[in-house]
Amino acid sequence: xxxxxxxxxxxxxxxxxxxxxxxxxxxxxxxxxxxxxxxxxxxxxxxxxxxxxxxxxxxxxxxxxxxxxxxxxxxxxxxxxxxxxxxxxxxxxxxxxxxxxxxxxxxxxxxxxxxxxxxxxxxxxxxxxxxxxxxxxxxxxxxxxxxxxxxxxxxxxxxxxxxxxxxxxxxxxxxxxxxxxxxxxxxxxxxxxxxxxxxxxxxxxxxxxxxxxxxxxxxxxxxxxxxxxxxxxxxxxxxxxxxxxxxxxxxxxxxxxxxxxxxxxxxxxxxxxxxxxxxxxxxxxxxxxxxxxxxxxxxxxxxxxxxxxxxxxxxxxxxxxxxxxxxxxxxxxxxxxxxxxxxxxxxxxxxxxxxxxxxxxxxxxxxxxxxxxxxxxxxxxxxxxxxxxxxxxxxxxxxxxx
Numbered sequence: 001x002x003x004x005x006x007x008x009x010x011x012x013x014x015x016x017x018x019x020x021x022x023x024x025x026x027x028x029x030x031x032x033x034x035x036x037x038x039x040x041x042x043x044x045x046x047x048x049x050x051x052x053x054x055x056x057x058x059x060x061x062x063x064x065x066x067x068x069x070x071x072x073x074x075x076x077x078x079x080x081x082x083x084x085x086x087x088x089x090x091x092x093x094x095x096x097x098x099x100x101x102x103x104x105x106x107x108x109x110x111x112x113x114x115x116x117x118x119x120x121x122x123x124x125x126x127x128x129x130x131x132x133x134x135x136x137x138x139x140x141x142x143x144x145x146x147x148x149x150x151x152x153x154x155x156x157x158x159x160x161x162x163x164x165x166x167x168x169x170x171x172x173x174x175x176x177x178x179x180x181x182x183x184x185x186x187x188x189x190x191x192x193x194x195x196x197x198x199x200x201x202x203x204x205x206x207x208x209x210x211x212x213x214x215x216x217x218x219x220x221x222x223x224x225x226x227x228x229x230x231x232x233x234x235x236x237x238x239x240x241x242x243x244x245x246x247x248x249x250x251x252x253x254x255x256x257x258x259x260x261x262x263x264x265x266x267x268x269x270x271x272x273x274x275x276x277x278x279x280x281x282x283x284x285x286x287x288x289x290x291x292x293x294x295x296x297x298x299x300x301x302x303x304x305x306x307x308x309x310x311x312x313x314x315x316x317x318x319x320x321x322x323x324x325x326x327x328x329x330x331x332x333x334x335x336x337x338x339x340x341x342x343x344x345x346x347x348x349x350x351x352x353x354x355x356x357x358x359x360x361x362x363x364x365x366x367x368x369x370x371x372x373x374x375x376x377x378x379x380x381x382x383x384x385x386x387x388x389x390x391x392x393x394x395x396x397x398x399x400x401x402x
Contacts, residue, residue, distance in 0.1 A: 104369045104400040107147030111394035117163040118377035118388050126170050128160045140172055153187050164209040166230050173206035184209055184218045200233040201226055212250030215270050219245030219257055227270055237271055249290035256297050258287050293335035324361040336380040343375040343387055350375030352387050368400050
């Protein structure tokens with residue numbers, strides 16, 4: 001497959017000035033060859049993050065960057081470089097069916113695609129995009145937390161596994177394709193660097209990924225945790241022989257991970273020569289979705305009776321507590337400043353729930369909103385929650401006040 005690289009990502013530049021062709025074997029890379037208002041013969045599938053004037057916004061229904069109505073209107077596929085003529089007005093009803101708790105807003109439209117993973121920093125949202133069933137056009141994308149155009153950061157044809165952010169970079173993992181494509185990839189948030197043609201960390205079976213202090217941590221389905229410099233990829237000390245690592249969470253240099261082989265949650269100190277130790281005993285209910293907040297680790301276990309969120313503080317004489325038992329199609333959860341948020345689907349209806357007092361979630365939980373769309377991943381910052389929503393015609397991010 002021929003890969004086209006159109007310049008390098010640069011958030012500050014007005015227009016990219018060069019393009020080149022190269023064969024990377026499996027993925028297609030597209031950068032900002034053309035921005036709205038720039039004169040170019042090549043128009044990529046997604047335009048760069050830029051300041052949109054009302055006139056340009058009204059006049060240009062440019063693919064994803066202006067895909068208004070993606071969560072509700074039927075938007076057909078268009079070739080790169082052509083305008084999307086059928087982008088109708090927003091009429092999805094996703095946020096309209098809220099139960100009165102908070103108002104929700106639909107932002108960052110992603111037509112004809114699913115959102116696999118979601119993360120947020122001080123200014124932007126980042127996610128992994130997947131095509132409809134059977135498709136091969138995956139991508140790493142971003143959008144302002146205030147909505148607006150979607151920026152394509154990297155385009156690829158193998159399904160990405162997980163996403164993580166540092167101050168400077170967006171990281172994701174690939175675990176198919178063999179050498180040299182499996183591993184942890186990286187692209188700059190700010191641009192100004194060439195787009196990658198190889199992973200920063202080449203490792204087979206790459207799965208969950210996290211930033212722990214100044215360390216890039218990659219877990220694998222082959223029983224290895226790789227710890228590397230997020231800037232250079234330099235290998236650092238890591239525990240070995242861990243079993244099938246399915247989830248990671250970190251606080252400073254303390255690392256927690258799940259071992260699917262025996263159902264344990266393990267704890268290790270990055271840089272230490274000491275062996276990893278058991279943090280939570282083996283269980284038939286294999287833990288997943290680790291999340292660390294303040295001094296407490298939270299995780300999910302799912303059985304035929306529903307999903308239970310459990311927690312345990314990181315210290316001496318800490319006991320495991322059941323925080324929540326949720327029936328229905330549980331998707332994901334996040335914790336921020338002692339409050340917990342989670343997503344659940346019931347048929348084609350999705351909901352985001354909140355527990356503001358985690359000492360008594362069973363009696364205190366309430367839905368923030370419900371809507372006519374399925375929900376999946378969730379991210380939280382100091383003021384808002386962001387949930388990935390999906391209907392038959394595509395997806396978007398639903399934003400609501402915490």
